[in-house]
Amino acid sequence: MAETILKMSNIEKSFNSINVLNQVDFEVKKGEVHALMGGNGAGKSTLMKILTGIYQLDEGTIEIDGKEHIFKNTADAEDAGISMIFQEFSLIPKFSVAKNIYLNREPRNKFGFIDDKKMVKDSEAIIKELELKIPPKEIVENVSVGYWQMTEIAKALSKGTKILIMDEPTSTLTKTETEILFRIIKKLKSSGITIIYISHRMDEIFQICDRITVLRNGKNVVTKNSADMTMEEVINSILGGSMRSSFEWVERKASDDRTPLLEVEKLKSGIRVKDVSFTLFEGEILGMAGLMGSGRSETVRTIFGIDPLENGKILVRGEHVKIHSPDKAIKLGLGLVPEDRRSQGLVLGHSVKENMILPSLKKVSKKNLIQNKIANEKVERLIAKLKIKTDDIYKEASLLSGGNQQKIVLAKWLLNDTDILILDEPTSGVDIGAKTDIIEIIREIADLGKAVLVISSEMTELLAMSDRVLVMKDGVVTSSLERKHIESEEDVERAIQIE
Amino acid sequence: MPSKLNDTLKKFDWRQNIVYIAFVLVLIYFSITLQEHGFLTQDNLLNIARQTAMISIMGVAMTFVIASKEIDLSVGSVAALSAITTALTMQAGLGMFAAIFVGLLTGILIGFINGYLVTKIAIPSFLVTLAMMMVVRGLAMWMSGTSPIPIINEHYIFFFGSGNVLGIPILLFWTIIIAVIGHFLLRHSIFGRQTLATGGNETAAIFSGVKTARIKMAVFMGTGAMAALAGMLYAGRLQAGRFTFGDGDELSVIAAVILGGTSLFGGVGTVVGTVIGSIMIGTINNALILQGLDVSQQMMVQGIIIILAVAFGRKKKKV
Numbered sequence A: 001m002a003e004t005i006l007k008m009s010n011i012e013k014s015f016n017s018i019n020v021l022n023q024v025d026f027e028v029k030k031g032e033v034h035a036l037m038g039g040n041g042a043g044k045s046t047l048m049k050i051l052t053g054i055y056q057l058d059e060g061t062i063e064i065d066g067k068e069h070i071f072k073n074t075a076d077a078e079d080a081g082i083s084m085i086f087q088e089f090s091l092i093p094k095f096s097v098a099k100n101i102y103l104n105r106e107p108r109n110k111f112g113f114i115d116d117k118k119m120v121k122d123s124e125a126i127i128k129e130l131e132l133k134i135p136p137k138e139i140v141e142n143v144s145v146g147y148w149q150m151t152e153i154a155k156a157l158s159k160g161t162k163i164l165i166m167d168e169p170t171s172t173l174t175k176t177e178t179e180i181l182f183r184i185i186k187k188l189k190s191s192g193i194t195i196i197y198i199s200h201r202m203d204e205i206f207q208i209c210d211r212i213t214v215l216r217n218g219k220n221v222v223t224k225n226s227a228d229m230t231m232e233e234v235i236n237s238i239l240g241g242s243m244r245s246s247f248e249w250v251e252r253k254a255s256d257d258r259t260p261l262l263e264v265e266k267l268k269s270g271i272r273v274k275d276v277s278f279t280l281f282e283g284e285i286l287g288m289a290g291l292m293g294s295g296r297s298e299t300v301r302t303i304f305g306i307d308p309l310e311n312g313k314i315l316v317r318g319e320h321v322k323i324h325s326p327d328k329a330i331k332l333g334l335g336l337v338p339e340d341r342r343s344q345g346l347v348l349g350h351s352v353k354e355n356m357i358l359p360s361l362k363k364v365s366k367k368n369l370i371q372n373k374i375a376n377e378k379v380e381r382l383i384a385k386l387k388i389k390t391d392d393i394y395k396e397a398s399l400l401s402g403g404n405q406q407k408i409v410l411a412k413w414l415l416n417d418t419d420i421l422i423l424d425e426p427t428s429g430v431d432i433g434a435k436t437d438i439i440e441i442i443r444e445i446a447d448l449g450k451a452v453l454v455i456s457s458e459m460t461e462l463l464a465m466s467d468r469v470l471v472m473k474d475g476v477v478t479s480s481l482e483r484k485h486i487e488s489e490e491d492v493e494r495a496i497q498i499e
Numbered sequence B: 001m002p003s004k005l006n007d008t009l010k011k012f013d014w015r016q017n018i019v020y021i022a023f024v025l026v027l028i029y030f031s032i033t034l035q036e037h038g039f040l041t042q043d044n045l046l047n048i049a050r051q052t053a054m055i056s057i058m059g060v061a062m063t064f065v066i067a068s069k070e071i072d073l074s075v076g077s078v079a080a081l082s083a084i085t086t087a088l089t090m091q092a093g094l095g096m097f098a099a100i101f102v103g104l105l106t107g108i109l110i111g112f113i114n115g116y117l118v119t120k121i122a123i124p125s126f127l128v129t130l131a132m133m134m135v136v137r138g139l140a141m142w143m144s145g146t147s148p149i150p151i152i153n154e155h156y157i158f159f160f161g162s163g164n165v166l167g168i169p170i171l172l173f174w175t176i177i178i179a180v181i182g183h184f185l186l187r188h189s190i191f192g193r194q195t196l197a198t199g200g201n202e203t204a205a206i207f208s209g210v211k212t213a214r215i216k217m218a219v220f221m222g223t224g225a226m227a228a229l230a231g232m233l234y235a236g237r238l239q240a241g242r243f244t245f246g247d248g249d250e251l252s253v254i255a256a257v258i259l260g261g262t263s264l265f266g267g268v269g270t271v272v273g274t275v276i277g278s279i280m281i282g283t284i285n286n287a288l289i290l291q292g293l294d295v296s297q298q299m300m301v302q303g304i305i306i307i308l309a310v311a312f313g314r315k316k317k318k319v
């Protein structure tokens, strides 16, 4: 058995006297891929932020290679060979790939100036080692988002990292990109690098992880070899017995009179949306499948009045409408859970409550004055319904865990009682129990006669809720499949890839 | 239970409330050290209220601008120009109401232009209003021919600056009215929430249906209007319109807002804090005068206060 490289013992951490980590032990062996799992708000990110020196532990010890370390800041952790790849990328979009990889550690020539040639050459070597094809001189902005992560990994490697932490790395990746990532992980592993892997996606864990540690409510639940655990066991430890995760598709009673709520005809916008037409009916859940870059997000952005519509038309409840701004879209009864919760979904510095009521201020006001009683009651109800983990409704959104932040963005539109709900990756970063809850809530909404358009790159989830699936490729809708005619995920995968 | 107390102390938001603590300390300090100089006399305190009224009033509107992550450097100049247009209108014999109308319109119009350039042409507000500061001051100078324009309308002089009601200066009433309206707008109205959201994360605000461009137009027109009111109050108090009114006020106003706990990074704002900040700066200036310090020394102290305010008002570091 390999030796232990990292040992965190009896870790305690509280924020404002609210305990987040309680006597947590975490042990990782050299060269393994170790999954760190747990529900939203279980304390995974907090534990890793302690390991990387972002937070300081209240009590406990950290040992690396048998030597105790105290990390006062991120530089200390980096010196000890620990790097973390954050979900929010830390790359500078306007800099080249090479410049990003060597940011702040640029190689110097004998005059003390930055040695660009060496930087590009060294970057090239690292990228090659990862068997990737990213031109080091390219500006990051122009590289596909899927490769940003690889650039981050290259950056970590260039620092001589021993332990690499990945916090939900695949949530922005397509299937192909995920495969590339997994290949890289295996490569890193074989070269002796240890990886701590956080994810809510069960299948991934069993695919690449050697051992699993599960946290629940800030406490250890289990650490085991993944070969010795079944998926049910893992889910059970995460949720604590209350096994509530079924991605089973149940056919919903389709109403007979199919009233179209949203009709899109020959939509064109920018380079990504070329010719999109579809109809969304009352009470329907319409899924959108496609590769990253197939134009799904851009399509819904155009419908919602964010990107300019260059051609085509949009009908809401049978009426031709011009939507120039999200404000107009919302007035027509549309709502959008955007792709990126941090930059588009939330005012991170504002409270849970303020975020949730932002699209619905009129609904919680009388004569333009906000009625706190009404607002608080609605907010409390949604916190309970979505099981959002927060100290109270006044907690700053930035202090919630990733999955709980995502739930706030969804809650904004539930509070607004939106008729036509558009969801762009609504469950990104959400734990497995909550995913099931959200799927159920989406069905409930549709049962009320509202319409839901949902983009998801998780096929299991998409198939669990959609009544119909649209397939997009290169800015065009290539097919529309009735859910009941879809036998397996492969059917859709094939339709997505079709040339 | 010392641990409980400890928690409460930890939870207490020092940055947000520092101005109140500082204000109380300043008051206590000067009450003791300047007792013989008559710091605590009613006359002196009312004097402070009179001297800070214009800064407070402009500060209330500036709180909205800064909370929406913009800045308005033109307020001092706008005060001067509005004082002059008001005085000129009365000089032309059009009466007090027409003069008030013209004065306010002057400010609102400049606010509109500021807002338009910021939202439609997308020039940063720092540049727009810095340029506007010069343009408007120049215009005030030109329109007045650099000489004061006397005001003789007694009603105007009473209501806009010099009057007293029940022994309380009318300027204090103006301050209170504007502060109360501003406080309610920011804390409890839809407009206030949307202003804060615009400053907190403009993209997320737009995605939530906030018309951020309109919000910005409105906050600039707000500072325009309040700067105009301040200018009219200067004019009433000194019974003339002068192009020098409000010179340097923009910095005092911004200092009051930041000192009060409004974040220069947008998304956080407090009207009450601004007014306290303004009164505190006024109190310190007053104390310096009582102590016999001159204008140059006052300026130095004020500069230091601004640095301290920004240092304390820096974004809270994450735990």
Ligand SMILES: Nc1ncnc2c1ncn2[C@@H]1O[C@H](COP(=O)(O)OP(=O)(O)OP(=O)(O)O)[C@@H](O)[C@H]1O
Pocket (backbone or CB within 6 Å): A015, A016, A020, A038, A039, A040, A041, A042, A043, A044, A045, A046, A047, A389, A390, A399, A400, A401, A402, A403, A404, A429, A431, B319
């Ligand atoms: N700086 C902070 N201040 C207050 N509370 C915090 C802070 N950071 C985290 N928390 C709280 O600690 C708990 C654990 O959060 P953490 O981010 O570690 O969860 P997580 O396991 O990563 O969840 P997710 O799967 O949703 O990302 C949450 O309830 C969160 O609200």
Ligand SMILES: [Mg+2]
Pocket (backbone or CB within 6 Å): A044, A045, A046, A167, A401, A402, A403
């Ligand atoms: Mg997390």
